[in-house]
Amino acid sequence: xxxxxxxxxxxxxxxxxxxxxxxxxxxxxxxxxxxxxxxxxxxxxxxxxxxxxxxxxxxxxxxxxxxxxxxxxxxxxxxxxxxxxxxxxxxxxxxxxxxxxxxxxxxxxxxxxxxxxxxxxxxxxxxxxxxxxxxxxxxxxxxxxxxxxxxxxxxxxxxxxxxxxxxxxxxxxxxxxxxxxxxxxxxxxxxxxxxxxxxxxxxxxxxxxxxxxxxxxxxxxxxxxxxxxxxxxxxxxxxxxxxxxxxxxxxxxxxxxxxxxxxxxxxxxxxxxxxxxxxxxxx
Amino acid sequence: xxxxxxxxxxxxxxxxxxxxxxxxxxxxxxxxxxxxxxxxxxxxxxxxxxxxxxxxxxxxxxxxxxxxxxxxxxxxxxxxxxxxxxxxxxxxxxxxxxxxxxxxxxxxxxxxxxxxxxxxxxxxxxxxxxxxxxxxxxxxxxxxxxxxxxxxxxxxxxxxxxxxxxxxxxxxxxxxxxxxxxxxxxxxxxxxxxxxxxxxxxxxxxxxxxxxxxx
Numbered sequence: 001x002x003x004x005x006x007x008x009x010x011x012x013x014x015x016x017x018x019x020x021x022x023x024x025x026x027x028x029x030x031x032x033x034x035x036x037x038x039x040x041x042x043x044x045x046x047x048x049x050x051x052x053x054x055x056x057x058x059x060x061x062x063x064x065x066x067x068x069x070x071x072x073x074x075x076x077x078x079x080x081x082x083x084x085x086x087x088x089x090x091x092x093x094x095x096x097x098x099x100x101x102x103x104x105x106x107x108x109x110x111x112x113x114x115x116x117x118x119x120x121x122x123x124x125x126x127x128x129x130x131x132x133x134x135x136x137x138x139x140x141x142x143x144x145x146x147x148x149x150x151x152x153x154x155x156x157x158x159x160x161x162x163x164x165x166x167x168x169x170x171x172x173x174x175x176x177x178x179x180x181x182x183x184x185x186x187x188x189x190x191x192x193x194x195x196x197x198x199x200x201x202x203x204x205x206x207x208x209x210x211x212x213x214x215x216x217x218x219x220x221x222x223x224x225x226x227x228x229x230x231x232x233x234x235x236x237x238x239x240x241x242x243x244x245x246x247x248x249x250x251x252x253x254x255x256x257x258x259x260x261x262x263x264x265x266x267x268x269x270x271x272x273x274x275x276x277x278x279x280x281x282x283x
Numbered sequence: 284x285x286x287x288x289x290x291x292x293x294x295x296x297x298x299x300x301x302x303x304x305x306x307x308x309x310x311x312x313x314x315x316x317x318x319x320x321x322x323x324x325x326x327x328x329x330x331x332x333x334x335x336x337x338x339x340x341x342x343x344x345x346x347x348x349x350x351x352x353x354x355x356x357x358x359x360x361x362x363x364x365x366x367x368x369x370x371x372x373x374x375x376x377x378x379x380x381x382x383x384x385x386x387x388x389x390x391x392x393x394x395x396x397x398x399x400x401x402x403x404x405x406x407x408x409x410x411x412x413x414x415x416x417x418x419x420x421x422x423x424x425x426x427x428x429x430x431x432x433x434x435x436x437x438x439x440x441x442x443x444x445x446x447x448x449x450x451x452x453x454x455x456x457x458x459x460x461x462x463x464x465x466x467x468x469x470x471x472x473x474x475x476x477x478x479x480x481x482x483x484x485x486x487x488x489x490x491x492x493x494x495x496x497x498x
Contacts, residue, residue, distance in 0.1 A: 012487050016300070023297035039364060039445075048464055068364060068447045071460075084353035085363055190463035216465035242353070243361070 036065040038244045038251070041086035043157055044188040046234065047071035049208040049274055051267050058263075059254055065247060073188070075155030081105055084241035088248040090255075092157035092206075092234045106237040107249065110256050113264050113275040114233045117161060119224035120193070120210060121147070121202035129202070135226040136168045143171055146181040148201035152192050153184030157232075162204045165229065193217055206232055208274040234275070255279075287449075292476055295453040298366050298440070299433040300484070302373035307381050307426050314385025314425070315415050319393050329386065335379035343375040344442030351443065364445040369453070372439040377429040384428060388421020389414055423492040427485055434481055454480070 046052060047069065056067055070077070070086065074093045078100050080086035090112070091097060101109050119138055121129065127147035132138040142149055152159040166173045176182050183201070185192050189209040196203040197217040210222065224230075236255055238248030254260060256279035264277040317328060349355050351363040351371075362368045396417050400410045415422065437455035444451030446460060454477040461470035 012490065016487065019293065020297055020300060023293040044463070068445070068450050070364070070445045070447060084358075188463050190465065194463075194465065213465050216467075 036063075036244070036247065037068060038065055038087045038247050039068045039070060039080075039085065039242070040088050040090060040251070041070045041072060041077035041080045042090040043074050043077065043092060044071045044190065045092070045158070045206045045209045046090060048190055049212055049267075049269065051208075051264065051275065054267060055255075055260055055263055058260070059251060062254070063247065063250060073152070073154045073156030074160065081237065081239040081242070084239065084243070087239055087242040087244040088251050089237045089239060090234065091237070092232055093160045094233050094235060096157075096160060097235050097237060100237060105240055107240050107245070108252070109235050109237045110252050111278055111280055112234045112236050112255055113261075113277045113279070114231060115275050116207050116225065116227065117158065117204055117230040117232050118207050118210060118222045119202060119230075120196070120205055120220050121223045122200045123219040123221050124200075125221075125223060126200075127202070130221075130223045132224050133226065135165055135224055135229045138224045138226075139165055140169045140171070142202055143169065143176065146179070148181050148183065148199055150192055150196040150199065150201045150203040151182065151184045152189065153186045154188070156189070158189060158204060158206060161230075161232070165204070168229075193220065196220060208269065211269045211272055211274060214270075233278075288473070288476070290449065291452055291454055291457050291473070292480065294366065294451075295434060295455075295477070296480055296484075298369045298453060299373060299430060302370045302433045303377055303381075303426060303430040305370065306374040306377040306429060310378050310381035310429075311385050311415075311422060311425075314382045314422075315389050315411060315418075317382070318386040318389025318418075319397070319411060319414060329383070332379050332383040332386065336383060338376055338379060340372075340376060340436050340438035341442065343372050344439030347372045347375065347439070347443045363443065364447060364451055366444070366451060368443040369440045369451060372443045373433040373436060376436060376439065377433050380432055381425045381429045384425030385418075385422050388418040388425070391421070392418045420492050423488050427488050430484055430488075431481060434477065434484075 042052065048071070052069060056069065059065070060067055070080065072080070074091040074096060077086065077089050077091050078096055081089045081100065082105050089106070097109050100106050119129065119135060121127070127142050127145035129138040129141050132141065151162055163173060166176055177184070183199075185195055187195070189205060190213060192203055193205060193210065193213050194217070197220045202223075236252045238245060238252050242248065261277035261279050264275050265273070267274055317325070347368060348363065350357050351360070351368050352358055353363070393414055396414050397410055400413045405413060435455065437459060440451070440453060441456045441459065444453070444456065446452050446456040452460075454473050458470045458473045458477070461467075461473065
């Protein structure tokens with residue numbers, strides 16, 4: 001015999017085949033039940049906050065559709081939209097989003113909600129930025145003290161915001177990028193916070209991700225708040241080139257509806273409110 | 284949560300086993316032919332295959348992504364962010380490994396067995412079968428190594444699968460996600476499951492290998 005196997009082997013072979021068949025069955029079942037599928041590309045900050053787990057099932061139920069949620073950075077999410085691989089985008093970099101709509105990849109852009117960015121750092125605060133009013137002057141202090149600063153470095157909404165803030169300081173961002181104390185990580189917000197905490201460094205983060213990770217971050221504290229410059233607006237854009245333009249449009253209208261806006265307002269992590277809903281058509 | 288872990292684990296097994304089987308169906312015969320035949324340029328093919336052992340998973344992911352993306356040549360198949368796309372990406376990684384290792388073990392055995400078989404009047408097809416049977420230990424090892432590469436891989440599947448819950452989340456991508464979320468305990472448990480799955484599959488393949496040797 002070519003591949004000699006006795007009874008035992010047959011049993012095991014039957015086992016493997018059944019495992020494969022069962023899995024195939026599960027996958028087939030999941031794919032067949034609701035026929036419609038739609039890809040939602042969003043940011044790690046939205047995804048990791050748990051807000052979507054709370055509201056998305058309502059949409060799936062109402063529209064008999066299954067949403068495939070991809071959590072990436074804003075830059076990559078927009079790229080997925082550009083290529084038509086994502087149907088609807090839920091991101092937070094208004095400038096990039098407007099560019100996206102102007103290139104006529106998206107139909108409209110809707111404001112959905114906002115929260116705040118905060119500057120976090122070690123409790124001991126070696127650079128002494130705690131309680132400073134302006135985010136820009138706090139960054140200038142960090143620069144002067146050469147305090148270790150971890151940057152996302154991944155073209156995410158947070159990274160875009162951070163570069164914008166450095167641009168407002170009296171320093172040249174290109175020089176900062178080359179500085180020893182400035183670390184570009186190229187990672188998601190969660191990873192960046194972990195590394196910042198390990199390195200006793202400072203970073204810019206959205207408040208939602210910080211709150212959801214707070215317990216795991218050894219003495220990393222919110223040191224600077226700044227309502228005006230650290231404002232973080234989230235928007236939704238149905239992608240024009242994708243497979244489900246109509247459903248995407250419905251999703252956008254759904255998420256800015258009164259009912260969902262109220263749910264976003266009421267969403268809390270460990271008792272703290274995370275997002276403030278502020279939907280209005282802005283294009 | 285148990286249901287979700289089960290789903291993630293079964294999907295991991297399904298994707299990697301499928302990728303390994305599909306790649307091996309092509310790679311074992313190709314490796315056997317390359318091992319048996321003598322032709323010009325054989326050494327070059329051998330070197331290229333060995334180089335591809337180190338094919339970077341993210342590059343495999345990128346290529347499959349660009350092909351399956353809506354703007355890509357196969358965009359109309361609607362395969363991006365499905366288990367199928369993950370199987371394709373893993374096949375790209377497994378194929379050279381199984382081909383190369385099969386080629387090595389076949390050519391080691393070929394010298395002796397080929398002549399004996401021919402002397403006993405075997406035709407070319409029978410010779411190939413005999414050689415492959417004798418080289419079985421090496422071939423199964425090749426498949427094992429290929430499977431190990433597939434199941435442990437994260438870069439390619441996260442790119443083409445997207446780590447979508449209930450759809451394309453496998454053990455490795457779930458570990459990445461849970462680490463990012465700071466759920467180290469959960470991530471470690473998933474890591475344990477990943478090792479157990481590999482152990483289980485290797486155990487099964489090992490039995491086939493041992494049975495073969497005794498015959």
